[in-house]
């Protein structure tokens with residue numbers, strides 16, 4: 001903590017990301033499951049920086065990385081990350097060609113996409129490594145379990161395709177205690193694996209487990225888990241506290257831009273929906289909704305180790321807080337993370353903002369510097 005007093009960074013607002021905590025979480029998950037790990041760094045590692053975070057996860061023992069779009073994989077390759085990378089989402093024809101050249105693994109999910117991949121791979125004289133996606137209950141990309149064998153035979157028969165993995169994704173394991181769908185989805189997945197093996201295709205990796213399943217549902221572990229959020233300090237279950245064995249990774253900090261004693265009845269921000277009640281110390285923070293700090297009325301931040309309310313409407317690039325006393329400009333304010341004995345965690349913001357935890361962190365504007373620390 002650095003209050004009262006000047007913040008240590010040269011930026012008005014910044015994210016502090018603890019790479020030692022990422023390494024710790026990765027090792028803990030590997031020890032807990034005893035199987036390989038594909039670490040998910042999609043959406044710029046949930047806003048925290050895919051390259052540094054992905055490197056840290058690989059150094060801590062992850063075997064592979066996963067992203068949602070090809071461009072994310074290309075950015076990792078560009079930075080010299082040569083581990084296997086899987087793209088979960090669609091790949092367009094030009095992307096298929098580039099992905100094959102860079103050994104980026106694509107998701108195999110339909111006949112048309114199998115044909116695209118095969119055609120480009122054969123034209124390049126290469127073999128495309130793909131992971132076959134089974135739709136066991138998400139209704140998103142994938143083939144149904146009962147179609148899996150025939151589909152795998154079709155895809156491999158086209159030529160130029162190697163099915164390196166087979167996978168599926170749980171629909172509600174993170175927000176339903178004793179999720180009734182998880183065993184059903186696992187059963188469908190096993191049926192799919194059997195079907196694929198039945199046509200003589202033996203993928204090296206079988207993976208179903210996101211963070212929640214990796215932490216709480218051992219039948220899903222197969223020979224690889226595919227976790228992201230818990231590795232970057234996001235609570236894996238909405239109905240349980242953050243696991244004691246894992247560490248928080250992210251803090252969001254800012255410097256106090258201004259602090260003034262405003263007179264009684266002074267209206268604040270657009271719409272003047274807040275008016276001072278007596279003379280009040282009002283601080284200005286250089287953070288707004290364009291940064292990802294949502295425009296709701298019950299936000300709080302930490303100042304001098306205590307919660308203080310955000311008052312008035314959040315502007316695009318600034319917001320105001322009601323303070324108990326005057327503080328110097330540059331005093332460090334915490335929007336997310338720990339200050340003294342108090343903390344505002346990702347799940348507190350997701351509850352306040354009525355959204356998913358990943359949505360809290362993934363949309364923090366790229367203009368905010370990411371500062372990497374170790375301990």
Ligand SMILES: Cc1ncc(COP(=O)(O)O)c(C=O)c1O
Nearest residue numbers: 040088169210211226227228229
């Ligand atoms: C297909 C797939 N697998 C794995 C994950 C990682 O999930 P989590 O961040 O909950 O570990 C995601 C993220 O939503 C995903 O879309």
